[in-house]
Amino acid sequence: MVTEPEAAAIPRLGSSEMVPARATQDRIDIPEFAPSLAPDGDFTLERFLDREISWLDFNARVLELAEDEDLYLLERLNFLSIFASNLDEFFMVRVAGLKRRIATGLAVPSAAGLSPSEQLEQIKVAAHKLQHRHARIFAEQIRPALAYEHIHIVRWDELDEAARTELSVMFRERVFPILTPLAVDPAHPFPYISGLSLNLAVIVRNPVSEKELFARLKVPDQLSRLISVDGPRAGSVPGRTARFIPLEDVIAQHLDLLFQGMEVLEHHTFRVTRNEDLEVEEDDAENLLQALEKELLRRRFGPPVRLEVATDINPSVRELLVRELGVEESEVYALPAPLDLRGLEAIYRIDRPDMKYPKQLAHTSRFLNESETSKAANVFAAMRRRDILLHHPYDSFSTSVQAFLEQAAADPKVQAIKQTLYRTSGDSPIVDALIDAAEAGKQVLALVEIKARFDEQANIDWARKLEQAGVHVVYGIVGLKTHCKLSLVVRQEGDGLRRYCHIGTGNYHPRTARYYEDLGLLTANYQVGEDLSKLFNQLSGYAPKSTFKRLLVAPRSVRSGLIDRIEKEIANSKAGLAARVVIKLNSMVDEAIIDSLYRASQAGVTVDVIVRGICAVRPGVPGLSENIRVRSILGRFLEHSRVFGFANGGDPVVYIGSADMMHRNLDRRVEALVQLNSREDINDLLAVLDRYMDPGTASWHLDSDGDWTRRHKDDDGNPLSDIQSWLLASRSRQRTLSRR
Structure with a gap:
């Protein structure tokens, strides 16, 4: 599998080497990735920020939203769940990819000059800090705030007898039949632990031999992680108590039913993350569908890249897990229970409109809404x-x-x-x-x-x-x-x-x-x-x-087409004409694109980048990028659009499309950007991008050291404008005007 940043250029779209996926072919020799053009002057690889650390910085911004006491409580809880899900995917794909490179000897430095081993070490330090911060926000901020709203995550010993009885009945009817305890002894090897599953490590004693034994019990992922103690509508009525108990706590209280005749001594929760990136040699596969199905089966057995354990785990049990799973001590994350806070989404689903963003009504475009009837527009x-x-x-x-x-x-x-x-x-x-x-x-x-x-x-x-x-x-x-x-x-x-x-x-x-x-x-x-x-x-x-007239199509012409446009802005700036580049996207990593933006900055072109996630650009570096500004917007909606705008000497050009500025998008995907034709659409979209960049709009600002600073209040402590709320209000105004 070709991995970034050593990613190579694949057969160009429009070349004679392209074949349908269902056809067979000889293996294609993939040429090496062309090095990016350096900007003017003597600049080293330090001109790029590391993409892996930049991604962790993005997830830290998600965590900042969970910390924001001005946001609705259940939305803050949802950001905690999103953070956990994001980090899981990062370990399954990015960390796993780095480990694979090290294991196979592909230790090529990243664009930022770091070896895979150096990247991995930096990731471990940052990820440990983030996971502990994540757990602390839940324990010290979100959980007490939920309790204030009479929503409680409880343990078994906090329940009254009636609630325990009801949960025991539920356990016997819905949980017990699908549980499978797996013993570990000379006749039973250490079981396979599936990726992202939550597990109980159970220590039992044989009362006859007095021998202590280990068993693993998987918490069923087909059941809700948090069980409502007070019924399905619990929490929907403000002021009425709603209690939730983790499923693993209910299981733990009934371990004697699973290990009858044994003495249950202790139990501990743990969770494993595995390499779940796919490797399919498509050009060798006569049927891509069948090849992918086989690889999906193999995915479940990928090597582990992270072990999460509860902080109170018995050291000997922890040592056993580390040894049997083959993880390094630095890959163990000891966190307070409950582990896997993705399960918080069960609480987010509570019907409490007062604790969530107000419901938004998506309006029909004014160009498709030309009548007051309920009949759909033609x-x-x-x-x-x-x-x-x-x-x-x-x-x-x-x-x-x-x-x-x-x-x-x-x-x-x-x-x-x-x-x-x-x-x-x-x-x-x-x-x-x-x-x-x-x-x-x-x-x-x-x-x-x-x-x-x-x-x-x-x-x-x-x-x-x-x-x-x-x-x-x-x-x-x-x-x-x-x-x-x-x-x-x-x-x-x-x-x-x-x-x-x-x-x-x-x-x-x-x-x-x-x-x-x-x-x-x-x-x-x-x-x-x-x-x-x-x-x-x-x-x-x-x-x-x-060939195409209104489209730029990757992998042939998106990178080159955008660089040509940036070079035109440089020429316009030198000629005294209007020159600006404004880009909105999810990720900005491609070195050739970034270097072209650096050249534009050196030529006096104003460059604005609005990026949701990863950004390898260093803005504001004297002599390199002092005319580049980078902003990030996170909030209620996931900013996903890709826009590329150019002043073009006063006759603006704007493209929209599917491509982020990453190697995989520009070299290993079919992507399409379309040039807008309507002057009204171009002006309206550029005005929206100006609003994104406005100092009065809440956003994160990236500095030359790679640090992100959130600016959501002015010097007097008043909140800055939220671009997403502004756009919602703008559509409401347009709908009102279109009816008049």
Whole structure:
């Protein structure tokens, strides 16, 4: 498997080396990754921040939201759960990848000049601090605040007899039948511990031989982690007590039923994180689907990368776990119980509107909302009138993108639908619309990315569902993930065939569209339709000579196209013309892109970067990046859109699309950026980005040392503007004006 940052360039989109994923081919020789161009002057690798530490800094920003007493309590609790889930994935993928590099001898320094061993050491120090901070926030801030609201996480000995009796009945009926204690003795080797499972290490004594024995008991992950003691609606009524008890505590109190005839001496909770990144040699696989299914089975048996134990664990039990699991002492994280705070989401689901963000109503775009009737707008007619730039979740996904595909499926004039699917759900109305269209006799192509990390099995399942309905399902191009977000609808009209397109920054996932901030373009523009037809032909067949007019497509032209644009800004600055670069994205890591931004800064170009997660840019370094500002926005919605804006001498150019500035996006994925055409859309979007960068907007600021500082209050302690709340209010105002 090719790993970052040693990632190599893969076959270029449009080259003769590209083949469909289901075809066989000779192994492709992957050339080495071209070194980035250094900016003017003598600068070392220190011009880049380390990507792994930058990611941990991002998760620390999530933790700051959990600490913020001005936020709603259950939202703070939810940020604790998000932090835990994020960190799990970091260990499963990034830490596991570093360990794999060390084990295989691929000790190539990172762009920041650190060896994998040095990165791993820095990660361990930072991760230990973050996990203890995470546990401390829960114990010292969130848990007492919940108790003040009469919501308690209790232990068994805090319950009255009636509650204990009811829980014992529940245990016997719903838990006991699915538990499987696994003994460890000469006849029973140490059992396999699945990744992310919560476990009880149990010490029992044989009363006859007096011998002490070890057993492992897995806490079932198909049951709710936190059990409501007071019924399913507990906590919904302010002032009424709601108690929750961890499932492992209930199990621990009934261990005698599992080890009858033995004396239970002690028990301790622990949890293992394993390498769960996939390695599929696609070009050797005749059937990518089958190869991936086999790899998913192997994933469960990846080597451990982290062991979490309760702080009160018996040292001898801890030593046993370390030895049997083969982890280093530095990979052991001793934390106060309860472990695995992802389970806090059970409390977040309590129906307490007073403790959560106010419910937001996604409004139909004003260009799709031209009547007061409840009848859905004719999306095709609206697209013929003008391009429609959507901003989710402020603009409704269901009345725009979903309606577009549902109307296409039902419209007898529609001849064909072509769709990329990276992440969605099996019960998605998008999938249903594609099935309906196929069953109605339309030509339907679905390009399903079954290698979407951690969604692989789900994607396999609904890909088969699509195939069974008659949809043409393809899995993309060998060596590349298909990450672009594209829909193409071909419709028979009076003057011939017309193509209607959607190009987005987010997945076709109706649920995540409610809390992911994303952009999408609905257009009937001829050039865009031509470009999408060519791109789909590349993805499903053979079209190696395709060129594009309104699209930049990775891995061939996104990096080079954006660098060309940045170089034009440099030339404009030197000529005294308007010059600015503003970029909004999830991650900024690619050295070639960053070095081009450094060159722009040196030429006097103002460079603004709005990044949610990882950022390797060092802003504000004299002589290198003093004209670069970096901001980060985290909040109610997950900032997910990718925007690339250029002043272009006073005639601004803006692209939106699916690509982050990372090696994997630019070299190992099919990504697409589309250039906006409407002057109104361009100006509106640039105005929103200006609002993101405004000193009066709450955000995190990155300095030249790589430190992030949260600025959410002014010098007098008054809160700064929240960009997401402002956008929600802005859509409400637009809806009101459109009705007048």
